[in-house]
Amino acid sequence: MQQESPKGQAIITAALLVIGDEILSGRTKDKNIGYTAEYLTNIGVDLREVRVVADIEEEIVAAVNALRSKYNYLFTTGGIGPTHDDITADCVAKAFGVALPYHPEAVDILKKRFNGADLNEARMRMTRIPEGGTLVYNKVSGAPGFRIGNVFVMAGIPVVMQAMLDEIAPTLQTGKKMLSESVRADAREGDIGGPLGEVAKAFPDVTIGSYPFIDDKGPNTSIVVRAREEERLSAAVAAVREMLAGVQVSLQK
Amino acid sequence: MQQESPKGQAIITAALLVIGDEILSGRTKDKNIGYTAEYLTNIGVDLREVRVVADIEEEIVAAVNALRSKYNYLFTTGGIGPTHDDITADCVAKAFGVALPYHPEAVDILKKRFNGADLNEARMRMTRIPEGGTLVYNKVSGAPGFRIGNVFVMAGIPVVMQAMLDEIAPTLQTGKKMLSESVRADAREGDIGGPLGEVAKAFPDVTIGSYPFIDDKGPNTSIVVRAREEERLSAAVAAVREMLAGVQVSLQK
Numbered sequence: 001m002q003q004e005s006p007k008g009q010a011i012i013t014a015a016l017l018v019i020g021d022e023i024l025s026g027r028t029k030d031k032n033i034g035y036t037a038e039y040l041t042n043i044g045v046d047l048r049e050v051r052v053v054a055d056i057e058e059e060i061v062a063a064v065n066a067l068r069s070k071y072n073y074l075f076t077t078g079g080i081g082p083t084h085d086d087i088t089a090d091c092v093a094k095a096f097g098v099a100l101p102y103h104p105e106a107v108d109i110l111k112k113r114f115n116g117a118d119l120n121e122a123r124m125r126m127t128r129i130p131e132g133g134t135l136v137y138n139k140v141s142g143a144p145g146f147r148i149g150n151v152f153v154m155a156g157i158p159v160v161m162q163a164m165l166d167e168i169a170p171t172l173q174t175g176k177k178m179l180s181e182s183v184r185a186d187a188r189e190g191d192i193g194g195p196l197g198e199v200a201k202a203f204p205d206v207t208i209g210s211y212p213f214i215d216d217k218g219p220n221t222s223i224v225v226r227a228r229e230e231e232r233l234s235a236a237v238a239a240v241r242e243m244l245a246g247v248q249v250s251l252q253k
Numbered sequence: 254m255q256q257e258s259p260k261g262q263a264i265i266t267a268a269l270l271v272i273g274d275e276i277l278s279g280r281t282k283d284k285n286i287g288y289t290a291e292y293l294t295n296i297g298v299d300l301r302e303v304r305v306v307a308d309i310e311e312e313i314v315a316a317v318n319a320l321r322s323k324y325n326y327l328f329t330t331g332g333i334g335p336t337h338d339d340i341t342a343d344c345v346a347k348a349f350g351v352a353l354p355y356h357p358e359a360v361d362i363l364k365k366r367f368n369g370a371d372l373n374e375a376r377m378r379m380t381r382i383p384e385g386g387t388l389v390y391n392k393v394s395g396a397p398g399f400r401i402g403n404v405f406v407m408a409g410i411p412v413v414m415q416a417m418l419d420e421i422a423p424t425l426q427t428g429k430k431m432l433s434e435s436v437r438a439d440a441r442e443g444d445i446g447g448p449l450g451e452v453a454k455a456f457p458d459v460t461i462g463s464y465p466f467i468d469d470k471g472p473n474t475s476i477v478v479r480a481r482e483e484e485r486l487s488a489a490v491a492a493v494r495e496m497l498a499g500v501q502v503s504l505q506k
Contacts, residue, residue: 021462024300025431026291027477028464033286033305038279047277049312050305052286055462059302082443083463084450114443122446157465178278190335190367193375197337209274209308210336211281212410224280 011228012045012175015067018052019060019078019088020156031158032077039165044174045073055079060091068095068151073172075165078156080145082122089146092153093130103129106144113142136164147171176228181237185221185244188212191251192221195243199236203227206236264481265298265428268320271305272313272331272341273409284411285330292418297427298326308332313344321348321404326425328418331409333398335375342399345406346383356382359397366395389417400424429481434490438474438497441465444504445474448496452489456480459489 022028053059068074079088093100106127126143136145154164189212207226227233275281306312321327332341346353359380379396389398407417442465453461460479480486
């Protein structure tokens with residue numbers, strides 16, 4: 001589902017699927033969502049949805065199929081290690097309806113890391129790649145991730161996931177980057193809600209977000225203006241600043 | 254969809270829906286997923302799925318309806334402030350097919366916080382509650398969340414969300430708590446993958462997870478055993494320890 005921006009520049013969308021009981025139980029606090037979100041934004045890919053599911057085959061297969069058909073790319077993290085609870089490759093193969101053979105190059109990679117008996121059946125699990133898939137190299141711990149269709153399967157350990165994302169990024173089609181500028185309101189969110197809404201209405205092609213925060217001067221608001229066109233961003237930021245000046249005057253009355 | 258555990262004790266399931274462009278752009282790093290996951294696990298509610306969606310009405314409505322019909326409870330965070338991008342109440346009302354009137358008690362609460370002109374149209378937005386909904390009090394910043402049906406709508410700011418969760422928790426039906434014990438393997442994950450899988454097969458009613466980590470002694474593995482019955486947990490942990498002792502002997506040969 002490729003979308004076109006107003007000036008014909010492609011918008012590239014993505015989803016992230018985080019796989020693992022340990023995230024849903026709270027034992028492990030996810031660090032991959034925030035990292036991936038920021039990374040993709042910076043290269044011109046719009047992360048549109050994230051899901052976290054348990055190590056349950058039917059849930060993973062359903063989520064993979066729902067997300068890969070809705071967005072340009074799907075990234076997954078977790079579940080590609082050597083133990084019985086690592087079932088991501090099996091689930092992705094099932095979602096695509098393909099076999100899951102040992103991948104010769106993946107086997108070679110692990111043979112270089114583990115000699116003889118160390119390359120046991122458990123570690124060999126990590127060389128099973130869905131038919132038609134290509135490897136995503138892993139400079140950190142060796143065992144590769146993979147790409148099949150528009151789905152990229154990455155490790156769950158943040159340092160490994162990050163190395164894999166570096167391998168994947170140059171291969172992605174990217175869109176016009178979303179530009180962003182933050183304006184400090186020096187006003188409480190509720191004081192500017194009305195006029196800010198008017199500015200947002202006047203710039204339907206610009207996304208304007210309002211985020212309250214508290215610092216040592218008290219409650220305040222950060223207004224984040226986002227647009228793909230530099231001139232539209234500047235115009236909307238100017239309108240926000242003008243609105244804020246008016247609010248400041250009325251608050252001082 | 255209420256599920257029964259082997260001994261007839263109800264298992265209570267939940268999903269979390271995180272709403273907000275700022276999470277998907279990476280500007281704000283979510284802290285509510287990990288907190289809610291740990292909190293619910295501790296009170297005997299199984300968090301089964303998390304989704305993060307943007308401030309887009311159709312996406313929020315679709316996610317609310319998908320998740321509230323699949324799990325006992327749905328919790329949402331974000332999008333209940335006073336600005337134009339706060340559309341969660343509107344979307345939940347739409348998902349339930351009900352109106353979104355000003356809630357008299359919510360109005361009273363905000364009247365006590367804001368006098369006269371300060372209770373403007375923007376702040377009044379925060380008193381709109383879907384018809385049939387009840388308030389979730391907010392001791393931190395005043396503006397309430399709400400419950401309608403099996404859906405709990407909370408703020409996105411972590412300190413406010415956490416206060417709301419404290420209000421909600423005593424009203425929840427809870428199941429038998431999932432018990433958990435971690436065993437330090439003192440072995441690499443790939444060395445124990447085979448025999449650990451055998452233990453997992455022997456305890457189909459117990460969840461056994463394997464999580465690699467690295468400390469100053471090198472690569473290691475944490476094995477997390479989870480069960481609702483104390484005796485099943487103990488039996489599975491004993492089997493894991495016995496397995497590990499065997500692996501240690503074979504590795505030293």
